[in-house]
Amino acid sequence: MNAGAGDTSSRLRPDLTVTAAERCAAAIEGGDTAEALRLLAAVGDEWRPLHDLYVEMSGLFATFIRDRLGEPAVEEVWRFIGERLWKPLLMQIRETGDTAQLVQVYAGFLRAHGHRFGVIEDDEKTTFVLHYCASGGMLMRDGKNEDSRRHPIDIAVIEKRADWTFDRPLSAYCVHTPLWMDILPREWGWDVFESRFGRQFDADGRPVDEPCVTMIYKKPRTRQEARP
Structure with a gap:
């Protein structure tokens, strides 16, 4: 089947529309275990560049805001996004009265990011230990923050010492973490x-x-138990 009437030089390219997951499923159905395992790894490889692009894009949005409006505006924009995206989800989970669901949701987010992490549970809490953060950690590893000068992207580093920067210089991308996973839920x-x-x-x-x-x-x- 030709893409255009009378155009004998054009052809369809279904090979460019089939995802690695679809090819993996076909290999499983065909009984080709080795190919299915190879394609299983390719599922993550296919998605990773887009993930990294969105991390970099978020960091550059925050960089533009810092450069035009100053460092406090970076906190404001992450608060703005948190109010509209993160708060509704948290409040929905809160209505269940059980943080076990929150633990499952948070673990799913970490797996989706491609983080390498461990989990420890005790009677008081569940602790997630991120040995490699595939978003903010990736930016540090690859020198994509402006304090590195190892990459041309140069995402802003917030110099203000505050609770929303973990009281240290912090990538503008990472500012959402102390806000979303500490300060805002408390507020x-x-x-x-x-x-x-x-x-x-x-x-x-x-x-x-x-x-x-x-x-x-x-x-x-x-409030008395909360970290100051």
């Missing part, structure tokens, strides 16, 4: 999150054993 009256920053990579992009940590408490804490 919204559901104090179940606590987050801590881990550097993960040195100035040259070499890994260091400093993971990011996020804790989800099984019961909301009181």
